[in-house]
Amino acid sequence: MTTTIYTARRLITMNPRQPDAAALAVKDGRILGVGSVEDLLKWGPATVDERFKDKVIMPGLIEGHCHLKEGGMWSWTYLGWFDRRDPSGHVWAGLKSMQAVVERLTQVDAEMTAKGIAADQPLLAWGFDPIYFGGERMDVQHLSGIARPIVITHANGHLMNVNTTMLKMADITAATDVEGVVKDAKGEPTGELQEPTAMHLVIRKVGNAGLLSPMDDAGMLNFSAIACMQGVTTATDLVNDYSDSSYDLLARATSRDDYRVRLYPAFRAFHGAAAAAKSTERVLDLMKRNTEKLRFGIIKLMLDGSIQGFSARMRWPGYFNGAPNGIWVMDPKQYEEDFEVYHRAGLQVHTHTNADQASEAAIEAIEGVLTRSPRPDHRHTLQHAQMIDAAMFRKMAQLGLCANVFSNHIWYWGDQHYEMTMGPDRANRMNDARAALDCGVALAIHSDAPVTPLGPLFTAWCAVNRVTPSGRVLGPNHRITVPEALHAITMGAAWTLKADHEIGSIEVGKRADFAVLEDDPLAIDPIKLKDVRVWGTVLSGQVFEAGH
Amino acid sequence: MTHLPLTIIGGFLGAGKTTLIQRLLTHTEGRRIAVLVNDFGKLNIDAKLIAQAGADTIELTNGCVCCSIGDDLNGALIQLESRASDFDHVVIEASGVSDPWKIAQIGLLNAGYRLDGVIVLVDAASVQDLLNNPRYEDTVIRQCRRADLLLVNKIDLVSDDATVVEAKVQDITRQLLGQASATRVIACSQGTVPPELLLGSWRKGRAAEDEHTQSVNTAWGDSIQASKYADKPLKWQSLSFTSTSAWTRGSFEACLPALPDGLIRGKAILLTETATWFEWHRVCGRDTWLEHHASPPTDQSVLVLIGLEAPTALDVEALVQRGWR
Secondary structure: OOEEEEEOOEEOOOOOOOOOOOEEEEEOOEEEEEEOHHHHHOOOOOEEEOOOOOOEEEEOEEEOOOOHHHHOOOOOEEOOOOOEEOOOOOEEOOOOOHHHHHHHHHHHHHHHHHOOOOOOOOEEEEEEOHHHOOOOOOOOOOOOOOOOOEEEEEOOOOEEEEOHHHHHHOOOOOOOOOOOEEEOOOOOEEEEEEHHHHHHHHHHHHOOOHHHOOOOHHHHHHHHHHHHHOOEEEEEEEEEOOOHHHHHHHHHHHOOOOOOOEEEEEEEOOOOOOOHHHHHHHHHHHHOOOOOOEOOOEEEEEOEOOOOOOOOOOOOOOOOOOOOOOOEOOOHHHHHHHHHHHHHOOOEEEEEEOOHHHHHHHHHHHHHHHHHOOOOOOOOEEEEOOOOOHHHHHHHHHHOOEEEEOOHHHHHOHHHHHHHHOOHHHHHOOOOHHHHHHOOOOEEEOOOOOOOOOOHHHHHHHHHHOEOOOOOEOOHHHOOOHHHHHHHHHHHHHHHOOOOOOOOOOOOOOEOOEEEEOOOOOOOOHHHHHHOOEEEEEEOOEEEEOOO | OOOEEEEEEEOOOOOOHHHHHHHHHHOOOOOOEEEEEOOHHHOOOOHHHEEEEOOOEEEEOOOOEEEEOOOOHHHHHHHHHOOHHHOOEEEEEOOOOOOHHHHHHHHHOOOOEEEEEEEEEEEOOOHHHHHOOOOOHHHHHHHHHOOOEEEEEOHHHOOOOHHHHHHHHHHHHHHHHOOOOOOEEEEOOOOOOOHHHHHOOOOOOHHHHOOOOEEOOOOOHHHHHOOOOOOOOOOOEEEEEEEOOOOOHHHHHOOHHHOOOOEEEEEEEEEOOOOOEEEEEEEOOEEEEEEEOOOOOOOOEEEEEEEOOHHHHOOHHHHHHOOOO
16 A cells, blocks of 8 residues: 655644644555654655645544434424534524524425425424524414424424424314423414424324434435534444444445544433343444444443433532423433443443433442442543532542533533523533543543534534623633643543544554644634634545535 | 223332232233333243243233333334234333323323323332432422322331331322322232222123122232231222213213212213213223214113222212212
């Protein structure tokens, strides 16, 4: 194989012993050397490729908590409040009012009609988040101008709005006496459906839509395209059922030479999944089929719900607005039992804990497991970890636990947390990457895409600046530096995937995975970190220009 | 449209859900029950009873089937719906921390199922530890709050002294349900509660056989005796009446105030002047009405009442005065 030497305007290696260099050499998909062109040529004949000489090369970015659905949402209409880029690179403008939402739906309906799509075929939309509309809720009146059945799933996945046509199709009337079918003062359904049971009536008719729909080949490719646009070369699919069909889908996509991202699917081991011992066998079995681009083996457990949905488990003093405490998705006792089975099998467990009572229960359970069954270098990780305080981080450091913090929340829901869920003081210390690092906890930060858009540089910007849409800075003392944030989206995330020996930095022997940037994230004003332009990526030495 | 009766069994890890379900599966008296459980591995079914065991389903020789819920309860229910004629009852085991009332909503959708009852178990010996733990307190109260029937289980672990047990059960009930609650409470151990109380009288045509007469049953006596709380064996009674009147929903509702308070279950099949007929169910104070237009299962209207002591407390004269004839 030939050797290619790439020069760059700046090379950010994320290797503190050799933080920068003039060039790097790639052979057989791996990094042959890092240094001056002259030194690299001593390896023998090589092509010096200068296409990146005006660009910045850094290790390929790693998203330690996202879902492939980020690529699977684009068959439906996006209705979110924030701008969002689709896999083709088109940016869908955020919709800032109910009127704007209705206008987009009206337009899409007309386009569907123009394309000859029958009037009884539903218009499915996603990402709707009326939390930003100052209390205004959508009802059938808003949608009265559209005859086609409409199904709108909310950004949080727990709610749905439908129009009158869809209500009729689903046989939802004033007589439907089920919690979750919201009714107006006259007892008529408003079209808002809350939680799975009420939504079930619609799903029975239109099939699983939005977040609930199964992943397909097109979605897999969309995900690859989005990852490349964001400089991501490794990503997780943090809830996967590890079924034969899911395996086939993943294997089919990642075996393509032009698939632009390594995938780490995590086994969904919560919420009524099969018994832990049996699941362990399945996971170990699939691990035998691991490839360079597809890695099975992470176990995902889940303890609580979401903070903005008031379903996360809070410690005293609870939710700021007085909402009752959230729900356990898994009994902490059952969690400890199941955790121990996976742990003893040598597997690594990532646990969803949003609020602090859940994090505390997880830490306590894991301490019990580790006391009974010590295991070096387990790297069990708490995911989201939004309300973990310094005392818990110190304990995590002692236990060898990692944290993957949901920094995007600071921007996307920071104002709501300040005003409604947490109140000022606790909102100011949410997603405390600073405390994690200060306490010696290995840190990654994440988007949870498609909950928020994939984009590690944006996530880094959130952790560095902690600003909200209203202009607040949530807890200036909880900010981290740009180098720390870049570490979190490369080596930090690699560590939580037990992949830091292969990816996450530019060092000899590692995979030739790079993010190629137009701007220098270390030189740019930190408040502009999110605006750093991504040219594309290199994966195992193969160059991919974003959008091409 | 058929409406399979749906019962949800809730309660924390260790409250005795699995044991109760095993009892239901092995004391069916002919009922064909489909049970949806979270964790297959926990069920311990006698090998002689297993007709066929697959990855997600166990078919029993007595016509019952046991399915793992997997990730998708709604999907599992849609699948079962397509086999509705194979079963008389569907039982869902709620996960230890879920709110069974949320799952019960499926039975209120008028889509293939009729919510029969929400049964929640608590471990008499340890539920108060849960109530003293801020991690669990609200969850356990939330589970019990909308239960039709609360089974205070494992009383054999509390004490051999019936007075002590009685006081403990009252204590637990007050803590879980507060003062005024529609939930009925039964104390038991090993989940030994007659299936008639849990799932209702079921035998097709049976009510029609018991014409106008009262029948007092003490079935399951053996298993009840086995509990240490057995100074007072759990006697259940059922009472059934037939009627040749042409009913309306209103004329039957006028009779309801005559029913005794302690009733656990009531069921009526009410024929009208037309081809329409009604089904009425009362489970621990919660009433459900269904309207049918196909041919009724009996040629007379029928009323069946089931309870511990309550049916005999029925003032039959009052019932007749209010219109039952």
